[in-house]
Amino acid sequence: MIDKGNINELAELVPITSLRNLVSDFKVTKGELFLNVKADSLVKTITFLKDDVNFQFEQLIDICGVDYLNREPRFDVVYHLLSISLNQRICVVVQVADKTPIPSAVSVYETAEWYEREVWDMYGISFFGNPDMCKILTESSFNDYPLRKDYPLNGSVKWSYDEKEQRLTAKSVDGII
Amino acid sequence: MVRAVLKNSTLNTMQQTAGGGFFRLVLEVDGENILKATPHIGFSHFGIEKLIENKSYINAVSLLNQEYALVLAIEKLLKIKPSKRAAYIRVLLAELSRIMSHLQTVVSIAEGAGNSTPSYYGAAVQEKIMEFLELAGGSRLHANCLRVGGVYNDLSYGLMEDIVKWLKKDFLCFLDNIDEKLTEDRIFKQRTVGIGTVSSENAIEWGFSGANLRASGSLWDLRKAQPYDVYDELDFEIPIGKYGDCYSRYLVRMAEMRQSVNIILQIIEKIPEDFMIILDDTVATDNEKTVLSHSSKNIDEDYNVPAGQCYESTEAPSGEFGAYLVSDGSNRAYRCKIRTPSFAHLQAVPHVLKGNKIEDINTIISSLGIEAGEVDR
Numbered sequence A: 001m002i003d004k005g006n007i008n009e010l011a012e013l014v015p016i017t018s019l020r021n022l023v024s025d026f027k028v029t030k031g032e033l034f035l036n037v038k039a040d041s042l043v044k045t046i047t048f049l050k051d052d053v054n055f056q057f058e059q060l061i062d063i064c065g066v067d068y069l070n071r072e073p074r075f076d077v078v079y080h081l082l083s084i085s086l087n088q089r090i091c092v093v094v095q096v097a098d099k100t101p102i103p104s105a106v107s108v109y110e111t112a113e114w115y116e117r118e119v120w121d122m123y124g125i126s127f128f129g130n131p132d133m134c135k136i137l138t139e140s141s142f143n144d145y146p147l148r149k150d151y152p153l154n155g156s157v158k159w160s161y162d163e164k165e166q167r168l169t170a171k172s173v174d175g176i177i
Numbered sequence B: 001m002v003r004a005v006l007k008n009s010t011l012n013t014m015q016q017t018a019g020g021g022f023f024r025l026v027l028e029v030d031g032e033n034i035l036k037a038t039p040h041i042g043f044s045h046f047g048i049e050k051l052i053e054n055k056s057y058i059n060a061v062s063l064l065n066q067e068y069a070l071v072l073a074i075e076k077l078l079k080i081k082p083s084k085r086a087a088y089i090r091v092l093l094a095e096l097s098r099i100m101s102h103l104q105t106v107v108s109i110a111e112g113a114g115n116s117t118p119s120y121y122g123a124a125v126q127e128k129i130m131e132f133l134e135l136a137g138g139s140r141l142h143a144n145c146l147r148v149g150g151v152y153n154d155l156s157y158g159l160m161e162d163i164v165k166w167l168k169k170d171f172l173c174f175l176d177n178i179d180e181k182l183t184e185d186r187i188f189k190q191r192t193v194g195i196g197t198v199s200s201e202n203a204i205e206w207g208f209s210g211a212n213l214r215a216s217g218s219l220w221d222l223r224k225a226q227p228y229d230v231y232d233e234l235d236f237e238i239p240i241g242k243y244g245d246c247y248s249r250y251l252v253r254m255a256e257m258r259q260s261v262n263i264i265l266q267i268i269e270k271i272p273e274d275f276m277i278i279l280d281d282t283v284a285t286d287n288e289k290t291v292l293s294h295s296s297k298n299i300d301e302d303y304n305v306p307a308g309q310c311y312e313s314t315e316a317p318s319g320e321f322g323a324y325l326v327s328d329g330s331n332r333a334y335r336c337k338i339r340t341p342s343f344a345h346l347q348a349v350p351h352v353l354k355g356n357k358i359e360d361i362n363t364i365i366s367s368l369g370i371e372a373g374e375v376d377r
Helices: A007-016 A039-051 A112-123 B048-053 B064-078 B084-112 B117-137 B159-183 B186-192 B200-205 B211-215 B246-270 B291-301 B341-347 B349-353 B358-367 B372-376
Strands: A023-029 A032-037 A059-067 A075-083 A088-096 A157-162 A167-172 B009-016 B022-030 B033-040 B308-316 B319-327 B333-339
Touching: A007 A023, A007 A032, A007 A088, A023 B308, A032 A039, A032 B308, A039 A075, A039 A088, A059 A112, A059 B319, A059 B333, A075 B319, A112 B341, B009 B358, B022 B358, B022 B372, B033 B349, B048 B333, B064 B308, B064 B319, B064 B333, B084 B117, B084 B159, B084 B186, B084 B246, B084 B358, B117 B159, B159 B246, B186 B246, B186 B358, B200 B211, B211 B246, B211 B319, B246 B358, B319 B341, B341 B349, B341 B372, B349 B358
Parallel strands: A032 A088
Antiparallel strands: A023 A032, A059 A075, A075 A088, A157 A167, B009 B022, B022 B033, B308 B319, B319 B333
């Protein structure tokens, strides 16, 4: 196990390798390297990061969605990669508009499958190329995307027992939807 | 003669994990061999990430090893560091709860393999550790000790001596007992050696981390590789396995418990006698308030965290536990993604179970240290 690699040295490699054509912007903040890429060059970027000898990011640690409600495009999808052999971390950020599918990372990292399903479940960002693009954490009758900023904490429907119909019915909560 | 054509059958099973919680496992079996396994999760999902977004930073707490990453991430954005003594206390408590978690895993491997006696002894030991955590933080399971900028309180008088006494006298003796009863036990070895084997390459590819990765032969420990708090001042060894089967995972965890004892004994020697600084008292928001209303105001309003984003990870008992925090400058997290190791491990379960037998499911799942509550969040 080697000591933690220098993040600035890694950042210096970005403009001189083939990443320069793929990455639109990069920055080092608080000892972490963030790469901004366009959705169509995402798969190429992470393939390069996984295979190149200077990067060797073998593991996909996490995929995380972030909802910036008033921004256009609305969502960020953040990929956290870890290199065990070089002891480095990197973040790849893709900006996505609402209702726009982005390419799946499953062909590069097998573990992306569940993480992408979670992002789909929580934010409604779909990934094409994922073999099983369905909900993972919420129940199948649940039709909202709970981690979106416009989704209220208490939920958007209220369940109550209807005497006439003799069953549970869902009603929209007034004033929110 | 007409030969009957046998079809593979599909089983719908509910798996209970060692620490409570469920997930559904759909199995396609040929006799007792597993051909395909599909886990379905979400039964204990309670939306902690949404809750954290709607609560101030001080209210977002969880289990000790689990809140560690979040606390580190907030500290990174605030650009503060805990005092030496507080950092040592954090590591001490984290190692105590690592022992507790590994113990749970070890005894549930034994239980899966048909030997339920260790779990009764293990429960007594866990109870003792919970007692220590209760003395340190006020509650048993959700120790609630860590704070941004330090810990909740200094350890009560004589607690450290008690911990040392107990570790040296009772706990090491207990580990020797378990070693004697399980490690060389013929039946236990028959049920674990060569079961649920994961090669080193596969472990990396399937996103393994922590003890499971080490059991497959990769030398990787965040406490050494990317040390946080005072782990760089402590001297400990990283046990690694060779074959990546259930028995290796059991042995790695047993060895790690001994290393945790080693770490705690070092902490007791090295811990400095300085004061602790806790952020709640140091960040004064309004000087005109009296002390009493000041502290309640702090709890209501909390502190603001500068805008920015960062990812911090810790070596939780079951693997890499990470927190990705996005702050917009207010007193609430704009986004807090909790990365749990069990999520990645459970995703690999179909690969690990393939080719194994039905009776080994419990052993394999508990040897991977999977907890349903941690998967679902």
